[in-house]
Amino acid sequence: MTALTHDAVTTAELAPATYEPLLDTVEIAVLAPGTEPAWTLTELPDGLRMLRVDAADAPVEIRLSLPLGDAAGYWHPQAGWSRTLVADWEGRSTVSLVDGFAAGCLYDHSGATLLTFAATDPVPEVRIRFGVSEEHDTYVVHLRLPASQDPHGILFVPSGPSAATALGALRDRFAAGTRAMPVPEAARLPVYSTWYAFNQRVDAASVEQQAALAADAGCGVLILDDGWQHLGSGRGYAGCGDWTPDTAKFPDFTAHVARVRDTGLRYLAWIAPLLLGPKAECYERWATRAPVAATVPGAYVLDPRLPEVRAHVVDTCVTLVRDHGLDGLKLDFLDQAMVYAGDGGGDVGQALTLLLTELRTALEAVRPELLLELRQPYVGPGMVAFGNMLRSVDCPGDAAANRVRTIDTALLAVGGAVHSDPLLWNAAAPVEAAARQLVGALHSVPQISVRLDRLPPDHLAALRFWLAQWRRLRPQLLDGTVLPGRPDDLYTLVRSEADGVSVVDVHSERAVPVRPAEFTETVLVNASDTDRIVLDVEGAEGAGTAVEIVIHACDGRMIERNPHTLRPGLRSLPVPRMGLAVVRSIG
Structure with missing residues (x-):
């Protein structure tokens, strides 16, 4: 051969x-x-x-x-x-x-x-x-x-x-054939993330203020991202490794977690357990087990093929969750372990399987309804045993990228709940810009990451409206039959159907085929840049289909509520951009 x-x-x-x-x-x-x-x-x-x-x-x-x-x-x-x-x-x-x-x-x-x-x-x-x-x-x-x-x-x-x-x-x-990690209800609730809202400039009082506002707006989980830990200031990862709270920012981290949980939110903290920075107090102890630099700035990577590294990572994560009353963790930068791939020292994937199996078992012994977030690119069927919140990779402020990436992830998401990248927008922008970010995350669990105390009233109204619509339509958006069209078309017309309800979101100016006679309710989301949706009505024979149409602006204000008869052919509806129309069958 x-x-x-x-x-x-x-x-x-x-x-x-x-x-x-x-x-x-x-x-x-x-x-x-x-x-x-x-x-x-x-x-x-x-x-x-x-x-x-x-x-x-x-x-x-x-x-x-x-x-x-x-x-x-x-x-x-x-x-x-x-x-x-x-x-x-x-x-x-x-x-x-x-x-x-x-x-x-x-x-x-x-x-x-x-x-x-x-x-x-x-x-x-x-x-x-x-x-x-x-x-x-x-x-x-x-x-x-x-x-x-x-x-x-x-x-x-x-x-x-x-x-x-x-x-x-x-x-x-x-x-x-996969033993996917159980998905508690909390993994399927909107999230407030501190990352884009604060970056590393977090502190107990500010996070608690946002937590109360997020719970009131419809969120069910808070993720405290990078910056909570000792030496967690300044971009880069040279301080990673100790994973103890920064007492200047969080004088009593355990009490802080309890106060946030009292708002009704579950609480997760960010950790990159394989990163080891030279500024960390534990660096000298672990440096020989992290001989290769990470591809992210400032840190080295602990080699998960070493049993002592796996034991250290498990102990670190369990201690953090148990001692501070956390509901789970956001596990980040696991892909950095691939710096050891092909070096002759053993298969990295098999080592990570051992590590993550041990970690899940140990954490579930502490928290039976454990929440673990995994961020792309590790969201394939091999990872669903180790995480139940599968998050899209970073795309700050990019609603189109969030739509594409979350739908891509869902195409092969065997278990877990697919989450959006945290939503970022400018409080001085028009309210449609805020709604656009929320609409871009429709087919995933939305994560919000703006300073809620700084949003104008119409932005807050849009946030409440779209989170309420998302919760109402969750059976279709997360669990229904989702037909997003060709991947190279970037999913500009997406159908989600379940329980007699059809949700159609359209992201470009085009005729939208609808079959109102087949559904008790059709929800039309106008994510295009025009203030109308052109319907191509199908299946309405004879005298047509009698419906009631309710049209909302992007901040939830009702624009119109009238009976209509939909007959086959084209029909224009005056739906404002980033608004929606609910078409309900009559009789």
Whole structure:
């Protein structure tokens, strides 16, 4: 067998391989050095296909290829804004337990899927090449998996109508076989975060003031972010490692936590337990276990492959929660452990699995309804056993990015509740700017991070209105069937349906197909830049559908409440931007 090559510019320059039909129009070739790997494809009861590859404990490369056809885009967990087609010399990624997931979906211009796959084991590092082969007019995906004593597994979903339905089939499959962390009700309630509101300039009195206002506005959880800890001032992480409260900011941290909890909020504190800064008092003790610098400024990374490091992290986190009465933690920068990947010292993903298993067990013994927030990029099915609040990566002030990232996360969120990045806006901006941030987080649990005492009355009214609407529509937005459209269209028209209620949010000026006769209630959210929604009414036969339409401005003020008859065709509704219309069937 020809040795596998690592430095070819395009996949066409790799050593030739024999391809065989796999599924639909997809062909496969499997290579492993020093052995003849065997593979089988089996149909599962749910209609998915399971590829098993036995490479006799050798590294293996799985090559997938299919005709370009009418391909429009390729989605994968690390896609970010690059979700259209790229050349195969450009499409490369490395995924692991704490950074992405070996999964992908190629779809055409109708939205139908051409290839949808996911590895069954999310822990090991997998290197992936993907993109258009210019030489062969094909789309290719190459997966390089490490040696394993057990057969490798890859799930495939046959071609279907949309990326959301195909990825949903994978999500359902993983959910059936994953011991996800329980999700208490508090994990599904709006959050107040201190990060954008205060950055590191937090103190007990200020946080308690915001907590009271947040509880009154409709929040159920408070997250105290970076800055609460000793040496937690100034950007950078040179002071990380001690994880004890800064007594200048919080003279009695335990009493402070209790006062916040008395408002009705659950309380979480931020911690980056693998970071070790040279200014920390414990630095000399742990420096030999943190030999590699982090990719974030000022700190080194504790090596989780060392048993003493794992024991230290668990003890630190348990002590913080137990001694101060916290409901949980926001665990950050776990992905920094990947600085040790490939150094020959052992698999980082397996070490993190041990660490996080020990941590969850120890914390649940202290707090049975434990809350743990995990921030992207570690939100794949491998991490749902270790966190129940799955948060979008940072996008301050960017409502579109929050929408895209939270929907991306939800596509493969096996367990837990998907949370938005904390919402930031300027108190001097028009009220529509505040509402835009809230609407951008509709399909996730919203986190709020502005100084509530400094908001003008119309901003506060908009906050209360949208949090109330979100709570009312949570069964649709979080638990319903969500159809967001093509990923490369950035989810500008999203449908969420459950229990006879349809929520449609539209983020561009376009005709919005609606079927009022099929639902007792249709909620139309106008996130476009025009003061109207153009409906394309479907399914209203004969005399049409009798409805009552209630229209609200973005701050909750009622603009109109009248009966209407919706007949097939186009109809314009005067819905203010960042407002909504509720269409209820009559009779």
